[in-house]
Amino acid sequence: MGTHGMTGNNRNTGIGFRAQHYATIVATRPARGFFEVHAENYMCGGPASRQLETLRNDWPIALHGVGLSLGSGHGLDAAHLSRLAVLVNRVEPILISEHLAWSVAADGSYLNDLLPLPYTEDSLAMVAANITRLQDHLRQRVLIENPSAYLRFVDSEIPEPQFLTALVERTGCGLLFDVNNAYVTCQNVGGDPRAWIDGLPIEAVKEVHLAGHCRNDADGASILIDDHGSPVAEAVWVLYEQTIRRFPHALTLIEWDSNLPALSVLLAEAAEADRRRADVISETAYADAA
């Protein structure tokens, strides 16, 4: 990793890399701490893979998996696990993350979403076994991200923060706390995101995600959709400040995937995250000194 960090402080907020921004990134070399890429987009060769090679020469890379289906009740797909391991060896990421979700049906069909789990003892045992297999295979700690949910299963009995905490205790995994997902889920199915933040183990949270959401009408009631297609909402910024108070060492990332704007818009969001983070940290330092 010796060549990393040439372009800035790697505590700086990172941004999700999109191929449409590649030329601007290479030409303007923004002083961002790291880029995060979706692992599945790079499990191939060709121009996409070459772009990632260029990026990783100058910036640390975080790998964010979306297709491993850690919540599958039938275990992990060995072929996909191998693809991920090959990519990890090639990219040497600073962080590897996946979701507390499932996306692969028992017949192998890929459902192209981060589907919710019922939070039961049955699920906990299964997900913990899958995470252990993943970490053993990669010989690395993996961060698990809380998903956005649009529904609640009748049989769910464990609150999500407790479920995540139990996964940390059983597998030694880390956590990626997505502030927007926590906000969206609590709005959609109930819960207090402030209590979630306070309920997660401090040492485990290594990364924080921020993104925008939108509001849809369904049956005359409103539901929040985690579309990563707009600026971070003010309510989510406020939760972010609380998140940084509790997890000051976590890296922050701005995600933007749909209605993709110019790179400068993402950079402005990242600068806003830096500013809020710095304010929280200096206020905490002042309080500690006083």
Add this chain to the structure above:
Amino acid sequence: MPTLHELQSRFATAIIDGDAAVAAGLVAEDAPGAAARLGIYLNHFRVTLIDTLAAVFPVVQALVGDPFFQAAARRYVRETPPSQPCLFAYGDGFPAFLERLPEARALVYLADVARLEWAINEAWHVPDDAAVAEEDPRLVAGHALQPGFRLHPSCRLIASRFPAGRIWQVHQEACADREAIDLEAGEARLLVHRRQNEVGWIDLPPAEFDFLDHLTASGNLDEALTLACKGDGDFNPMPLLMTLIEGGLISSIGAAP
């Protein structure tokens, strides 16, 4: 309480079949109701995968129009969901699906254009490979084409009774010359390939196409030459091979001298 496996089977069926009722009993009835909440997942599956196909098959979409494409892609997604999470590999069965689609039968060239678009997509995503250098000493007569001959992994041979390449070209934004295409104007025999960051193709005469087609499929030089010479008694593979080598499109010419 259903097991996790049972719950996921029902949820997956609801998503693939687009039928929320299959899984509604699993979901808490908060307002909005279970069907509306499930509908978000059902819709996301359908819309994102139709978009994935549209990104790979833009010329097919232009040929049939958006409403027809949406309906056809929707049926394909339901019949053939992705079999793994790398979506750049999704859609390999779409050309054959279009060929079987009764409503598309009048567009006789549609499946061939789809095959060309799929070949272009594959060429984008295959890993790089070594290329044989022009000054390779094995290129002296007698050494080329030993067992082990291999084209660059991006190479795809596409044959059509119709001018599929020309149809593709007139649907590109950069195309300046959009005269009507005569479907009888001639067959297409294309070698699709990627060089660095550019995907393109070479138009091949019939004998060269048959030669490469046979050589890449069987690896048998004698048979490939015999086949090519049937169509063209004067066939000499060396000009084609030199063109491919200059283009960096031959990854191996076989055993070391």
